[in-house]
Amino acid sequence: MENIPASHHARLLCRQNQLTNTAGIAPGYLQANLLVLPAKYAADFHDLCLRNPVPCPLLGMTSVPGDASAIQPSKCIQSQDFDIRTDFPKYRVYSGGKFIEGRRNLLDVWREDHVGFLIGCSFSFEDALAAAGLPPRHHKTGTIVAMYRSNIPLLPAGIFTGGHCIVSMRPYRPEDIERVRDITRVYRLTHGEPVAWGWDGAKQLGIVDIDKPDFGEPQSFDEGEVPVFWACGVTPQIAVEAASDKIEGLVFAHEPGHMLITDWTADILQRLKLGIV
Amino acid sequence: MENIPASHHARLLCRQNQLTNTAGIAPGYLQANLLVLPAKYAADFHDLCLRNPVPCPLLGMTSVPGDASAIQPSKCIQSQDFDIRTDFPKYRVYSGGKFIEGRRNLLDVWREDHVGFLIGCSFSFEDALAAAGLPPRHHKTGTIVAMYRSNIPLLPAGIFTGGHCIVSMRPYRPEDIERVRDITRVYRLTHGEPVAWGWDGAKQLGIVDIDKPDFGEPQSFDEGEVPVFWACGVTPQIAVEAASDKIEGLVFAHEPGHMLITDWTADILQRLKLGIV
Numbered sequence: 001m002e003n004i005p006a007s008h009h010a011r012l013l014c015r016q017n018q019l020t021n022t023a024g025i026a027p028g029y030l031q032a033n034l035l036v037l038p039a040k041y042a043a044d045f046h047d048l049c050l051r052n053p054v055p056c057p058l059l060g061m062t063s064v065p066g067d068a069s070a071i072q073p074s075k076c077i078q079s080q081d082f083d084i085r086t087d088f089p090k091y092r093v094y095s096g097g098k099f100i101e102g103r104r105n106l107l108d109v110w111r112e113d114h115v116g117f118l119i120g121c122s123f124s125f126e127d128a129l130a131a132a133g134l135p136p137r138h139h140k141t142g143t144i145v146a147m148y149r150s151n152i153p154l155l156p157a158g159i160f161t162g163g164h165c166i167v168s169m170r171p172y173r174p175e176d177i178e179r180v181r182d183i184t185r186v187y188r189l190t191h192g193e194p195v196a197w198g199w200d201g202a203k204q205l206g207i208v209d210i211d212k213p214d215f216g217e218p219q220s221f222d223e224g225e226v227p228v229f230w231a232c233g234v235t236p237q238i239a240v241e242a243a244s245d246k247i248e249g250l251v252f253a254h255e256p257g258h259m260l261i262t263d264w265t266a267d268i269l270q271r272l273k274l275g276i277v
Numbered sequence: 278m279e280n281i282p283a284s285h286h287a288r289l290l291c292r293q294n295q296l297t298n299t300a301g302i303a304p305g306y307l308q309a310n311l312l313v314l315p316a317k318y319a320a321d322f323h324d325l326c327l328r329n330p331v332p333c334p335l336l337g338m339t340s341v342p343g344d345a346s347a348i349q350p351s352k353c354i355q356s357q358d359f360d361i362r363t364d365f366p367k368y369r370v371y372s373g374g375k376f377i378e379g380r381r382n383l384l385d386v387w388r389e390d391h392v393g394f395l396i397g398c399s400f401s402f403e404d405a406l407a408a409a410g411l412p413p414r415h416h417k418t419g420t421i422v423a424m425y426r427s428n429i430p431l432l433p434a435g436i437f438t439g440g441h442c443i444v445s446m447r448p449y450r451p452e453d454i455e456r457v458r459d460i461t462r463v464y465r466l467t468h469g470e471p472v473a474w475g476w477d478g479a480k481q482l483g484i485v486d487i488d489k490p491d492f493g494e495p496q497s498f499d500e501g502e503v504p505v506f507w508a509c510g511v512t513p514q515i516a517v518e519a520a521s522d523k524i525e526g527l528v529f530a531h532e533p534g535h536m537l538i539t540d541w542t543a544d545i546l547q548r549l550k551l552g553i554v
Contacts (some may be wrong), residue, residue, distance in 0.1 A: 154431055192324070
């Protein structure tokens with residue numbers, strides 16, 4: 001293999017379906033969730049992301065409908081050979097809001113009006129928590145993080161109305177919460193600091209039974225630990241499902257856990273300090 | 278008066294306290310609310326804006342603590358003589374979350390660690406609604422727009438926790454709502470499209486009596502009209518008040534209705550289409 005960035009190398013392995021799960025791959029590079037929609041819904045979905053940047057942080061998007069290779073901003077994906085239809089390890093195909101099939105690539109189903117969106121993923125802040133000696137419980141237990149439907153409304157955008165924020169939950173000791181908040185705060189493009197914490201926080205989010213997550217697996221609590229909730233990248237997928245009766249044409253997403261390795265590194269967090277154009 | 282942009286001209290009039298209300302002044306230029314905080318709270322407040330861009334849209338901020346003249350991004354304010362302490366028509370001074378006094382300028386109270394934030398104001402989308410034949414009711418009746426505390430949580434950022442979104446309300450006919458949504462959607466830096474609408478929408482926001490707004494004045498409804506709610510620029514001020522027990526030092530805001538005329542024009546709405554760095 002020639003001398004290329006670890007992110008590009010990882011994408012090539014994904015393209016060849018040689019990686020099944022991208023957790024821990026190419027540390028330091030932000031990973032992305034995928035949503036692909038027909039172009040006529042793209043402006044509304046883009047607005048949904050801009051209006052709800054904590055659950056739906058937009059890392060990049062395809063530049064021209066139907067073009068699977070050019071991503072803006074160009075720093076997000078810097079290799080010339082990029083193809084959004086092949087460079088995730090696995091994909092899911094939806095029609096009318098229903099899951100149709102899993103796929104290794106989208107080459108046969110991609111249409112000339114498809115637009116792809118890359119959404120930030122929590123892997124990056126989980127690495128930072130682990131590095132600080134505060135690893136997420138599901139890393140230690142080998143489970144899938146617990147996710148819940150919350151009562152935090154998604155601010156509506158065009159056809160995307162009536163949605164709510166999905167939250168992920170990691171147990172921590174109350175005395176660690178301020179440090180957990182501080183560590184994750186800077187990861188603004190990957191959900192940032194928690195949206196709520198403690199048993200009161202669970203109540204405020206409308207979560208009645210912490211042992212019955214809506215997605216993922218229940219997490220074990222050690223003595224005295226309380227739940228800490230972050231906005232979750234499953235949110236935009238659920239919003240698209242909820243709007244499915246208004247969407248004609250195929251919609252694509254990544255297979256959970258099978259993300260895209262982008263070329264964004266931690267330096268974007270610094271440049272984002274201003275956060276305005 | 279030499280040949281200068283209408284926005285700059287308006288700022289000079291405000292500096293001389295020759296304007297008492299900026300509604301309708303310098304059409305086409307975005308107007309801004311003000312919040313000034315001691316520097317040690319600036320990062321948290323900045324995060325609050327980035328995480329809640331619909332109620333707290335950040336147009337610009339001072340570049341260096343204590344420096345009252347340089348605004349970033351530089352396109353926001355382009356005149357060299359700018360002074361954030363004088364170029365709003367009127368100011369309010371707060372200590373410990375309590376209103377202390379009104380002021381014509383901040384020259385005597387500004388400290389070397391103060392940081393100023395410019396927040397988008399709904400005047401610009403109201404002009405667009407009026408131009409489309411859908412003027413807000415309070416324009417016609419000469420009242421102050423009705424504002425309510427909603428149950429939409431502000432996503433927490435540092436010391437700013439537990440806040441909620443303030444919403445403004447304008448009555449419209451149900452058949453006009455999609456047009457109202459479309460017209461205001463593009464004004465992303467001035468609250469964008471509504472967050473809820475209809476009597477169901479009021480209920481979802483937790484508003485029990487539409488005739489008893491928490492701020493401003495009640496609005497009259499014509500036969501068949503329903504309430505339409507937008508996120509409101511009073512939100513960041515209330516968030517700062519709510520955090521007042523954690524804030525040492527003076528906080529400043531503009532006098533309601535007495536905004537800053539910025540040099541941002543509608544072209545920013547186009548450039549914001551991407552919305553990411």
